[in-house]
Amino acid sequence: MPEGHTLHRLAAQLEENFIGRPWRVSSPQGRFEAGAKRLTDRVPERAQAWGKQLFVHLGPDIWQVHLGLYGAFSFRGDSSFTAPATLGAPRVAAEEFTPSYAEDDWIIPQPATGAVRARIHVHNGWADLRGPARCAVLNPMQYEAIIARLGPDPLQQPVGETDTRLLEQFRSNLARRRISIGAALMDQAVIAGVGNIYRAESLFEEGVSPDTPANELRGAAVTALWERLTEQLRTGFAEGIIRTLRPEAPELGARGGDLRLRRHWVYQHQGTPCLRCGATIAERELQGRRLYWCPGCQPLPAATARS
DNA sequence: CATCGATGTTTAA
DNA sequence: TAAACCTCGATGC
Structure with a gap:
């Protein structure tokens, strides 16, 4: 992978x-x-x-x-x-x-x-x-x-540490782009190492709509997204597979056992109910790649929502 | 046996 | 925005 x-x-x-x-x-x-x-x-x-x-x-x-x-x-x-x-x-x-x-x-x-x-x-x-x-x-x-031409790579950080220099590079890279955060995470000049699965799963876990303009993400949200990607990439590195959904996740309760083989919250689960909120997971094409998200958990911020 | 699709990027239009 | 490129397992007839 x-x-x-x-x-x-x-x-x-x-x-x-x-x-x-x-x-x-x-x-x-x-x-x-x-x-x-x-x-x-x-x-x-x-x-x-x-x-x-x-x-x-x-x-x-x-x-x-x-x-x-x-x-x-x-x-x-x-x-x-x-x-x-x-x-x-x-x-x-x-x-x-x-x-x-x-x-x-x-x-x-x-x-x-x-x-x-x-x-x-x-x-x-x-x-x-x-x-x-x-x-x-x-x-x-x-x-x-x-x-x-490469942006900061979260895996360049020593395990257990946040390199604020890299985080600030990520922040300024986002601030300078007039594209959505969903598009920005796939741009290796913004952040290096993120692909289609980590894009979908990090935005889901942070409750961020992929359509949020990259330069409108609040400071705390940028920090949280960086930390989330760091955690997800480190887990992938340690385990050799991308698994962002764990059976013991509190949201799953007793359903966890049945979901042992499922690895992702939203990636390739379009058309099925979100495990957090029950809304139907959505999918569309963005810049030639499939984009997956939960409209319930990842609403567009009101200030930028289109009518 | 043919067609499709996939965790990605570059180049051309 | 579309096409090209790299390979092979899965799917379909």
């Missing part, structure tokens, strides 16, 4: 399995051959996530990966290579296999199946990247240009 939390998990996973070790990079599919050739047989120094962007630093070269809608990494290795089967868009779980080793003691990877853009390989395992929207080698200037 590649919203920001997935990319931070990915960066942590790459740090664990790949950083500080020589790696081999290839492009079985062929569409990243030049980049793979440049990166292979070197030692990656740092993996970094910022919003939905992933960067791996190797001296002045930076490997940039953006998963887009359906990009994913899959991991395989021996028992010393601890990694989930996949990170990113949903993929089928890998089957068991018995590791074997080459003369140099490197694990022998299985043949790539399907469209593997990039394969990264260390002595005890490997990862395959499929379907990314971007997979490129950047120079420092190109990297800086991309970073400059």
